[in-house]
Amino acid sequence: MSTPSNDLRSGKPQELLQRYLQAVRFWLPKSQQEDILAELSEDLRSQVEDKETELGRPLDETELGAILKKCGNPMRVASRYQPGQYLIGPTWFPVYRFVLKLVLLWVLIPVFVVIVGPAIVLSNPDRGAGLLQTFGNLWTAWIIAGGVITLVFAILERVQVKCDVADKWDPRSLPPLAKEQVQSGAKSICEIAFGVLALIWLLLAPQYPVLAFGPAAAFLKFGPLWHQFYIPMILLTLFGLAHQIIGLARPQWNWLPPLGRLLSIVLTLIVLNFVINAAGHTAHNEWHPFVTLVDRAQDSARYNQIAALVNVSVLLSIAGTWLGLSIAAVIETWKLLRLIRKRIPQGHNAAPFRAA
Amino acid sequence: MTNGNQANADLFENLRLELRRGCLIVAVLAQLRTEQYGYTLRKSLAEDGLAIDEGTLYPLLRRLESQGLLVSQWREEDKRNKRFYRLSPAGEPILKQLLDEWQSINASLERILQEA
Numbered sequence: 001m002s003t004p005s006n007d008l009r010s011g012k013p014q015e016l017l018q019r020y021l022q023a024v025r026f027w028l029p030k031s032q033q034e035d036i037l038a039e040l041s042e043d044l045r046s047q048v049e050d051k052e053t054e055l056g057r058p059l060d061e062t063e064l065g066a067i068l069k070k071c072g073n074p075m076r077v078a079s080r081y082q083p084g085q086y087l088i089g090p091t092w093f094p095v096y097r098f099v100l101k102l103v104l105l106w107v108l109i110p111v112f113v114v115i116v117g118p119a120i121v122l123s124n125p126d127r128g129a130g131l132l133q134t135f136g137n138l139w140t141a142w143i144i145a146g147g148v149i150t151l152v153f154a155i156l157e158r159v160q161v162k163c164d165v166a167d168k169w170d171p172r173s174l175p176p177l178a179k180e181q182v183q184s185g186a187k188s189i190c191e192i193a194f195g196v197l198a199l200i201w202l203l204l205a206p207q208y209p210v211l212a213f214g215p216a217a218a219f220l221k222f223g224p225l226w227h228q229f230y231i232p233m234i235l236l237t238l239f240g241l242a243h244q245i246i247g248l249a250r251p252q253w254n255w256l257p258p259l260g261r262l263l264s265i266v267l268t269l270i271v272l273n274f275v276i277n278a279a280g281h282t283a284h285n286e287w288h289p290f291v292t293l294v295d296r297a298q299d300s301a302r303y304n305q306i307a308a309l310v311n312v313s314v315l316l317s318i319a320g321t322w323l324g325l326s327i328a329a330v331i332e333t334w335k336l337l338r339l340i341r342k343r344i345p346q347g348h349n350a351a352p353f354r355a356a
Numbered sequence: 357m358t359n360g361n362q363a364n365a366d367l368f369e370n371l372r373l374e375l376r377r378g379c380l381i382v383a384v385l386a387q388l389r390t391e392q393y394g395y396t397l398r399k400s401l402a403e404d405g406l407a408i409d410e411g412t413l414y415p416l417l418r419r420l421e422s423q424g425l426l427v428s429q430w431r432e433e434d435k436r437n438k439r440f441y442r443l444s445p446a447g448e449p450i451l452k453q454l455l456d457e458w459q460s461i462n463a464s465l466e467r468i469l470q471e472a
Contacts, residue, residue, distance in 0.1 A: 046395040
């Protein structure tokens with residue numbers, strides 16, 4: 001065997017080795033520190049002795065540094081002795097990711113878009129500040145929810161609760177094959193036909209109120225409020241028609257339907273927002289009516305009651321549509337993101353194959 | 357292009373490490389049919405073409421010992437305390453099973469490669 005080295009017992013190389021072992025010690029579990037370090041130190045000393053025998057002289061600091069460098073970063077060396085290096089292990093991780101996505105994206109965002117956001121924005125005289133407050137609250141809710149979910153799964157991981165879903169399953173209970181969502185030609189044609197009918201209806205409704213009110217057109221007419229939104233509504237309908245026609249002509253552009261629908265929904269939401277705002281902006285804190293009475297019916301108390309009822313119904317319908325479209329916007333965004341993710345090649349990011 | 361080469365090199369390194377991982381366990385257990393301490397074990401493995409760094413070997417030895425496949429003992433040799441490892445009685449049948457499995461995998465691979 002090689003001759004014991006005296007040079008490591010004093011001077012700078014010895015100090016360097018001690019510093020290295022001290023750095024490793026810092027990251028080791030207390031109960032095993034001495035044992036692990038004694039073994040590691042013995043190995044390093046043996047390496048040094050062999051090298052010194054080979055060179056026929058004591059190692060200098062640089063040469064010892066090269067041996068330590070080859071041994072590895074102290075934190076990394078220590079980490080290899082630690083069991084359970086992950087917060088949430090492979091058994092629970094898919095469930096954790098699913099729950100996290102569900103809560104952060106599909107619960108909190110819709111709740112903030114549909115309930116919390118409108119409540120804050122509408123109750124705040126400064127809409128911009130209200131919007132900022134909503135984002136701030138959403139961010140806080142994300143952090144808290146993410147932290148709580150992570151904590152729960154970390155505890156589950158530590159107490160080694162077995163995932164029954166992973167062990168007890170029956171292949172026959174697997175969900176049926178998902179049908180590939182291909183926009184059929186017939187469906188597109190139907191959508192275009194309805195779009196054309198809606199456009200015709202919009203163009204004719206001002207001249208023929210009976211198309212909107214039916215027999216009530218004898219005493220009801222559109223309120224002046226609609227004049228400023230008439231052109232945007234026609235443009236929106238034309239936009240919807242345009243993306244449906246392009247979708248029919250270019251079925252291979254599978255990104256177009258979700259993108260077109262999303263844009264259409266967002267534009268409609270913007271217009272509806274303006275409609276609601278315009279309806280609420282009056283000098284006497286009253287709503288601008290969506291429908292009014294024709295001149296000859298102005299004095300009828302019964303017609304006034306009907307007009308008031310229609311106005312409330314229209315307002316509720318617009319509010320309901322706004323809520324529905326907000327949810328639809330979230331769903332379409334998700335569909336679009338999923339499509340984008342499918343189109344991005346995964347390359348080398350794929351997880352390595354694990355043999356059983 | 358350079359990024360692509362680097363990515364391929366990284367991928368190969370990952371796959372190589374995965375391939376080696378199981379083989380190293382068998383090699384360590386087989387070498388420890390004769391008692392050795394860590395450094396001499398590393399040297400003998402390296403001489404046989406299976407170099408393993410200290411940061412990998414010692415945690416592996418501890419794991420195998422905690423699984424009951426190895427036994428260890430601190431002893432003085434050349435005026436220094438060294439930890440000697442050897443295959444435990446419980447480790448012997450496991451090593452035999454692992455060697456049978458390895459030979460079976462090896463034979464399968466040989467057949468697959470001959471067919472290709």
